[in-house]
Amino acid sequence: MTTKNRALLVHLLTATGAVLAMLAMLAAVDQDWDMMFFWLIVAFFVDGIDGPLARKYDVKTYAPQYDGALMDLIIDYLTYVFIPAYALFKSGLLPGWTGWFAIIVITFTSVVYFSDTRMKTKDNSFQGFPGCWNMVVIVMFALSPNFWVILAVVVALSVAMFLPLKFVHPVRTERWRNVTLPIAILWTALAGHAAWVGFTEPAWMLWALALSSIYLISAGIIQQLIPAQNRS
Numbered sequence: 001m002t003t004k005n006r007a008l009l010v011h012l013l014t015a016t017g018a019v020l021a022m023l024a025m026l027a028a029v030d031q032d033w034d035m036m037f038f039w040l041i042v043a044f045f046v047d048g049i050d051g052p053l054a055r056k057y058d059v060k061t062y063a064p065q066y067d068g069a070l071m072d073l074i075i076d077y078l079t080y081v082f083i084p085a086y087a088l089f090k091s092g093l094l095p096g097w098t099g100w101f102a103i104i105v106i107t108f109t110s111v112v113y114f115s116d117t118r119m120k121t122k123d124n125s126f127q128g129f130p131g132c133w134n135m136v137v138i139v140m141f142a143l144s145p146n147f148w149v150i151l152a153v154v155v156a157l158s159v160a161m162f163l164p165l166k167f168v169h170p171v172r173t174e175r176w177r178n179v180t181l182p183i184a185i186l187w188t189a190l191a192g193h194a195a196w197v198g199f200t201e202p203a204w205m206l207w208a209l210a211l212s213s214i215y216l217i218s219a220g221i222i223q224q225l226i227p228a229q230n231r232s
Contacts, residue, residue, distance in 0.1 A: 007054075007062035014050045014068055017043050017075035024083050028090070033141060036087060037195035040134050041188060043079040047072070048184075052171060073114055076131075081110040084137040093140060094147050102154045106133055113161045124172035125220050129160040135187070139213050142194045142206055166220035173220070175228055180219055187212040 024039035050072070059068050088094060089103040110131040113119065121127050136157065140150050168176070170184035190209040194201050 003057065004062045006057045007059040008066075010050060010053045010057055010059050011063055011066045011068055011071065013046065013053065014071050014075070017046055017072075017079060020046065021075060021078040021083065024079065025086075028083055028087050031090060033087060033091065034195050034198050036083070037138050037141070038192070040079055040083065040138070041192045041195060043075070044134065044188065047076065047079070048171060048188075077111065077114055080134050081107060081114075081131050084133040088133075088137050088140065088150075091141065093144065093150055098147055098151050102151065105154060105158050109158045109161050121166060123175065124169055125223075126167045126169065128162055128165060128167070129157045129217075130167055131161065133157075135191070135213065135216070138191050138194065139209060142191075142199050142201070142209055144199075166224050167217065168220040168223070170216070175223055176219060180216070183212050183215055187216060 020039050020043040024036045024043065027033075027036035027039060050068075054068050059066075085103045085106040088106075089099045094102050110133065113128060113131050116128075119126055119128065119130065136153065140153075168180055170177070170180050173180065187209065190201075190205055190212065193205065194209060
Protein backbone atom coordinates (compact mmCIF):
# COMPACT_ATOMS: atom_id res chain seq x y z
CA MET A 1 0.00 0.00 0.00
CA THR A 2 1.34 3.42 -0.94
CA THR A 3 1.92 6.22 1.53
CA LYS A 4 -0.82 8.27 -0.14
CA ASN A 5 -3.34 5.46 0.28
CA ARG A 6 -2.43 5.07 3.95
CA ALA A 7 -2.95 8.79 4.49
CA LEU A 8 -6.29 8.64 2.66
CA LEU A 9 -7.40 5.71 4.82
CA VAL A 10 -6.74 7.79 7.92
CA HIS A 11 -9.13 10.45 6.61
CA LEU A 12 -11.71 7.76 5.90
CA LEU A 13 -11.29 6.45 9.45
CA THR A 14 -11.99 9.94 10.77
CA ALA A 15 -15.05 10.16 8.52
CA THR A 16 -16.56 7.06 10.12
CA GLY A 17 -17.21 9.30 13.12
CA ALA A 18 -20.07 10.90 11.15
CA VAL A 19 -21.71 7.49 10.72
CA LEU A 20 -21.24 6.73 14.40
CA ALA A 21 -22.79 10.12 15.24
CA MET A 22 -25.84 9.27 13.15
CA LEU A 23 -26.21 5.88 14.83
CA ALA A 24 -25.95 7.58 18.23
CA MET A 25 -28.53 10.19 17.24
CA LEU A 26 -30.99 7.54 16.02
CA ALA A 27 -30.62 5.73 19.34
CA ALA A 28 -31.08 8.99 21.24
CA VAL A 29 -34.31 9.79 19.38
CA ASP A 30 -35.60 6.37 20.51
CA GLN A 31 -34.30 7.17 24.03
CA ASP A 32 -32.16 4.05 23.85
CA TRP A 33 -29.49 5.65 25.99
CA ASP A 34 -27.38 2.50 26.32
CA MET A 35 -26.89 2.21 22.56
CA MET A 36 -26.47 5.96 22.17
CA PHE A 37 -23.58 6.00 24.61
CA PHE A 38 -22.16 2.84 23.08
CA TRP A 39 -21.88 4.54 19.68
CA LEU A 40 -20.52 7.73 21.28
CA ILE A 41 -17.83 5.73 23.07
CA VAL A 42 -16.86 4.00 19.82
CA ALA A 43 -16.64 7.46 18.24
CA PHE A 44 -14.54 8.61 21.21
CA PHE A 45 -12.17 5.68 20.60
CA VAL A 46 -11.88 6.51 16.88
CA ASP A 47 -11.20 10.13 17.76
CA GLY A 48 -8.44 8.99 20.10
CA ILE A 49 -6.55 6.99 17.48
CA ASP A 50 -7.04 8.94 14.25
CA GLY A 51 -4.89 11.86 15.42
CA PRO A 52 -1.76 9.78 16.10
CA LEU A 53 -2.32 7.93 12.81
CA ALA A 54 -2.69 11.23 10.95
CA ARG A 55 0.63 12.41 12.32
CA LYS A 56 2.31 9.05 11.66
CA TYR A 57 1.25 8.98 8.00
CA ASP A 58 1.57 12.76 7.54
CA VAL A 59 -1.85 13.31 6.02
CA LYS A 60 -1.18 17.02 5.44
CA THR A 61 1.56 16.08 2.99
CA TYR A 62 0.20 12.92 1.39
CA ALA A 63 -3.58 13.58 1.42
CA PRO A 64 -3.86 17.39 1.56
CA GLN A 65 -7.06 17.48 -0.51
CA TYR A 66 -9.01 16.73 2.67
CA ASP A 67 -8.86 18.91 5.77
CA GLY A 68 -8.66 16.33 8.55
CA ALA A 69 -8.77 18.96 11.29
CA LEU A 70 -12.00 20.44 9.92
CA MET A 71 -13.53 16.99 9.51
CA ASP A 72 -12.57 16.17 13.08
CA LEU A 73 -14.12 19.37 14.44
CA ILE A 74 -17.42 18.77 12.65
CA ILE A 75 -17.67 15.23 14.00
CA ASP A 76 -16.51 16.27 17.47
CA TYR A 77 -19.25 18.88 17.71
CA LEU A 78 -21.84 16.22 16.92
CA THR A 79 -20.47 13.51 19.22
CA TYR A 80 -19.03 15.65 22.02
CA VAL A 81 -21.68 18.36 22.20
CA PHE A 82 -24.85 18.13 20.14
CA ILE A 83 -25.97 14.56 20.83
CA PRO A 84 -24.99 14.54 24.55
CA ALA A 85 -26.83 17.85 25.05
CA TYR A 86 -29.92 16.37 23.41
CA ALA A 87 -29.67 13.31 25.66
CA LEU A 88 -29.35 15.43 28.79
CA PHE A 89 -32.42 17.43 27.73
CA LYS A 90 -34.60 14.40 26.93
CA SER A 91 -33.45 12.14 29.77
CA GLY A 92 -35.50 13.83 32.49
CA LEU A 93 -32.41 14.47 34.60
CA LEU A 94 -33.07 18.21 34.26
CA PRO A 95 -36.75 19.08 34.79
CA GLY A 96 -38.59 22.05 33.31
CA TRP A 97 -36.64 25.19 32.55
CA THR A 98 -33.34 23.65 33.67
CA GLY A 99 -33.29 21.31 30.68
CA TRP A 100 -33.87 24.19 28.27
CA PHE A 101 -31.22 26.27 30.02
CA ALA A 102 -28.64 23.47 29.82
CA ILE A 103 -29.19 22.58 26.17
CA ILE A 104 -29.00 26.23 25.08
CA VAL A 105 -25.90 27.00 27.16
CA ILE A 106 -24.05 23.83 26.13
CA THR A 107 -24.66 24.14 22.39
CA PHE A 108 -24.08 27.91 22.24
CA THR A 109 -20.89 28.11 24.29
CA SER A 110 -19.43 25.01 22.65
CA VAL A 111 -19.78 26.22 19.08
CA VAL A 112 -18.07 29.47 20.08
CA TYR A 113 -15.28 27.52 21.78
CA PHE A 114 -14.79 25.12 18.87
CA SER A 115 -14.20 28.04 16.53
CA ASP A 116 -11.66 29.72 18.83
CA THR A 117 -8.20 29.65 17.25
CA ARG A 118 -6.61 29.91 20.73
CA MET A 119 -8.03 26.64 22.05
CA LYS A 120 -4.67 24.79 21.95
CA THR A 121 -1.74 25.58 24.26
CA LYS A 122 1.97 25.18 23.51
CA ASP A 123 2.11 21.79 25.23
CA ASN A 124 -0.83 20.49 23.13
CA SER A 125 -3.32 20.85 25.97
CA PHE A 126 -6.56 22.81 25.71
CA GLN A 127 -7.09 26.32 27.00
CA GLY A 128 -10.48 26.23 28.62
CA PHE A 129 -12.78 23.24 29.04
CA PRO A 130 -12.71 21.56 25.60
CA GLY A 131 -16.42 20.85 25.33
CA CYS A 132 -16.20 17.14 26.18
CA TRP A 133 -19.87 17.01 27.14
CA ASN A 134 -20.09 13.38 26.09
CA MET A 135 -17.84 12.51 29.05
CA VAL A 136 -19.79 14.76 31.41
CA VAL A 137 -23.23 13.52 30.41
CA ILE A 138 -22.41 9.82 30.63
CA VAL A 139 -21.15 10.38 34.19
CA MET A 140 -24.40 12.19 34.99
CA PHE A 141 -26.40 9.26 33.62
CA ALA A 142 -24.32 6.83 35.68
CA LEU A 143 -24.44 8.77 38.97
CA SER A 144 -27.89 10.44 38.61
CA PRO A 145 -27.12 13.33 40.98
CA ASN A 146 -29.62 15.98 42.03
CA PHE A 147 -30.56 18.24 39.12
CA TRP A 148 -29.08 21.26 40.90
CA VAL A 149 -25.71 19.49 40.91
CA ILE A 150 -25.98 18.82 37.17
CA LEU A 151 -26.97 22.42 36.52
CA ALA A 152 -24.03 23.69 38.59
CA VAL A 153 -21.63 21.46 36.65
CA VAL A 154 -23.03 22.69 33.32
CA VAL A 155 -22.65 26.32 34.33
CA ALA A 156 -19.15 25.85 35.80
CA LEU A 157 -17.79 24.00 32.77
CA SER A 158 -19.43 26.42 30.32
CA VAL A 159 -17.71 29.33 32.07
CA ALA A 160 -14.47 27.33 32.22
CA MET A 161 -14.40 27.21 28.42
CA PHE A 162 -13.42 30.86 28.37
CA LEU A 163 -11.07 31.01 31.34
CA PRO A 164 -7.25 30.67 31.14
CA LEU A 165 -7.43 27.17 32.59
CA LYS A 166 -5.55 24.24 31.08
CA PHE A 167 -7.18 20.89 30.36
CA VAL A 168 -4.92 18.04 29.30
CA HIS A 169 -5.16 16.05 26.08
CA PRO A 170 -4.68 12.42 27.23
CA VAL A 171 -2.53 11.55 24.20
CA ARG A 172 -0.77 14.75 23.17
CA THR A 173 -0.01 16.42 26.54
CA GLU A 174 3.38 14.92 27.44
CA ARG A 175 3.47 15.96 31.09
CA TRP A 176 1.99 13.21 33.29
CA ARG A 177 1.02 11.26 30.16
CA ASN A 178 2.18 8.01 31.75
CA VAL A 179 -0.63 8.56 34.29
CA THR A 180 -3.19 10.45 32.22
CA LEU A 181 -3.33 8.06 29.27
CA PRO A 182 -3.98 4.92 31.37
CA ILE A 183 -6.64 6.79 33.34
CA ALA A 184 -8.27 7.91 30.08
CA ILE A 185 -8.27 4.30 28.87
CA LEU A 186 -9.72 3.20 32.22
CA TRP A 187 -12.40 5.89 31.95
CA THR A 188 -13.33 4.69 28.45
CA ALA A 189 -13.63 1.10 29.67
CA LEU A 190 -15.72 2.10 32.70
CA ALA A 191 -17.99 4.34 30.64
CA GLY A 192 -18.42 1.65 28.01
CA HIS A 193 -19.29 -0.92 30.66
CA ALA A 194 -21.76 1.48 32.31
CA ALA A 195 -23.58 1.96 29.01
CA TRP A 196 -23.44 -1.76 28.21
CA VAL A 197 -25.13 -2.79 31.48
CA GLY A 198 -27.67 0.03 31.40
CA PHE A 199 -25.99 2.05 34.16
CA THR A 200 -26.53 -0.71 36.74
CA GLU A 201 -22.88 -1.31 37.54
CA PRO A 202 -21.69 -1.75 41.18
CA ALA A 203 -20.94 1.22 43.38
CA TRP A 204 -17.14 0.81 43.25
CA MET A 205 -17.21 1.12 39.45
CA LEU A 206 -19.29 4.26 39.70
CA TRP A 207 -16.76 5.71 42.14
CA ALA A 208 -13.93 4.75 39.78
CA LEU A 209 -15.74 6.46 36.91
CA ALA A 210 -16.33 9.60 38.99
CA LEU A 211 -12.74 9.78 40.30
CA SER A 212 -11.17 9.19 36.89
CA SER A 213 -13.43 11.94 35.49
CA ILE A 214 -12.31 14.34 38.22
CA TYR A 215 -8.66 13.59 37.44
CA LEU A 216 -9.07 14.15 33.69
CA ILE A 217 -10.85 17.46 34.29
CA SER A 218 -8.47 18.75 36.96
CA ALA A 219 -5.04 17.45 35.85
CA GLY A 220 -4.28 20.43 33.61
CA ILE A 221 -5.31 22.95 36.26
CA ILE A 222 -3.11 21.18 38.82
CA GLN A 223 -0.23 21.35 36.35
CA GLN A 224 -0.72 25.12 36.19
CA LEU A 225 -0.50 25.29 39.98
CA ILE A 226 2.61 23.07 40.03
CA PRO A 227 4.93 24.31 37.26
CA ALA A 228 7.14 21.72 35.59
CA GLN A 229 10.75 21.68 36.72
CA ASN A 230 13.29 22.42 34.01
CA ARG A 231 15.65 19.53 33.41
CA SER A 232 19.24 20.55 33.06
